[in-house]
Amino acid sequence: MHYSSILEDVIQVADKASERVLHIYQSDFKVNYKRDDSPITAADIASHDEIVKGLRGISRDIPILSEEGVDIPWEERKHWRRFWLIDPVDGTKEFTQRTGEFTVNIALIEDGEPVLGVVTVPALKQAYWGVKGQGAHRRDRTGRIQEIRVVKPKSARRVVASKNHLNSETRSFIDRLGDHELVQAGSSLKFCLIAEGRADLYPRLGPTSEWDTAAAHAVLTAAGGKIHTLDGKPLHYGKENLLNPHFVAEGG
Numbered sequence: 001m002h003y004s005s006i007l008e009d010v011i012q013v014a015d016k017a018s019e020r021v022l023h024i025y026q027s028d029f030k031v032n033y034k035r036d037d038s039p040i041t042a043a044d045i046a047s048h049d050e051i052v053k054g055l056r057g058i059s060r061d062i063p064i065l066s067e068e069g070v071d072i073p074w075e076e077r078k079h080w081r082r083f084w085l086i087d088p089v090d091g092t093k094e095f096t097q098r099t100g101e102f103t104v105n106i107a108l109i110e111d112g113e114p115v116l117g118v119v120t121v122p123a124l125k126q127a128y129w130g131v132k133g134q135g136a137h138r139r140d141r142t143g144r145i146q147e148i149r150v151v152k153p154k155s156a157r158r159v160v161a162s163k164n165h166l167n168s169e170t171r172s173f174i175d176r177l178g179d180h181e182l183v184q185a186g187s188s189l190k191f192c193l194i195a196e197g198r199a200d201l202y203p204r205l206g207p208t209s210e211w212d213t214a215a216a217h218a219v220l221t222a223a224g225g226k227i228h229t230l231d232g233k234p235l236h237y238g239k240e241n242l243l244n245p246h247f248v249a250e251g252g
């Protein structure tokens with residue numbers, strides 16, 4: 001598949017979803033809670049609907065796995081070689097707390113690897129995308145597009161970690177790093193900060209699901225960074241259990 005031929009279309013789908021998310025963000029929205037007690041708003045649903053409609057327009061044959069979609073049994077998923085993996089709003093807690101640090105995430109997975117990813121940050125009017133072997137880009141609020149690349153860390157590493165889910169295990173990992181500067185941020189934005197050279201390291205010794213990381217994972221690897229598990233293995237997608245193992249994302 002020629003990823004570059006569908007990239008523009010995927011960015012357009014993410015932009016449309018972002019517009020709907022932002023519209024709801026600026027309204028007096030209601031917060032409901034899912035079975036696992038995590039928050040959900042009309043923005044998660046509107047974004048999911050917009051993305052599914054858009055991706056179906058790009059290809060009817062590629063299956064879609066979404067945080068807000070129906071559960072698809074492993075018996076069916078295990079046959080997927082290629083699929084879309086989406087998180088319509090990552091950082092829903094940030095959304096409800098009105099910090100602006102939430103993202104719309106669309107990834108294309110092939111053979112367990114994120115090969116294309118688009119992440120938009122509706123409240124900041126920013127977008128990031130990355131394609132395997134073709135580099136990563138950021139579009140800023142003025143519409144200017146620039147290639148982004150990780151940087152080599154200086155002696156004091158700039159560490160990013162979750163705002164709402166920074167647990168004691170991650171905290172003690174960070175404490176053992178020595179000289180560092182810690183910045184807390186919500187959602188998949190943390191990977192993008194590394195991809196654009198504004199941070200060096202993102203340790204996550206706590207739970208995330210595949211849809212939380214896939215799109216930004218594609219951006220980060222296309223920008224020259226990597227994500228690995230604590231025993232040095234790459235993160236894989238399309239597993240029977242959709243929870244990610246603990247991981248560390250890093251730049252140069």
Ligand SMILES: Nc1ncnc2c1ncn2[C@@H]1O[C@H](COP(=O)(O)O)[C@@H](OP(=O)(O)O)[C@H]1O
Pocket residue numbers: 038067087089090091092093161162163164165166185186187188207208209212
């Ligand atoms: N106990 C848990 N189990 C699974 N995922 C969790 C979790 N606690 C947090 N997460 C994931 O962490 C994401 C938020 O990341 P961060 O804390 O870095 O902003 C959430 O995304 P959603 O907001 O899409 O639900 C959620 O999927």
Ligand SMILES: [Mg+2]
Pocket residue numbers: 067087089090091211212
């Ligand atoms: Mg999420």
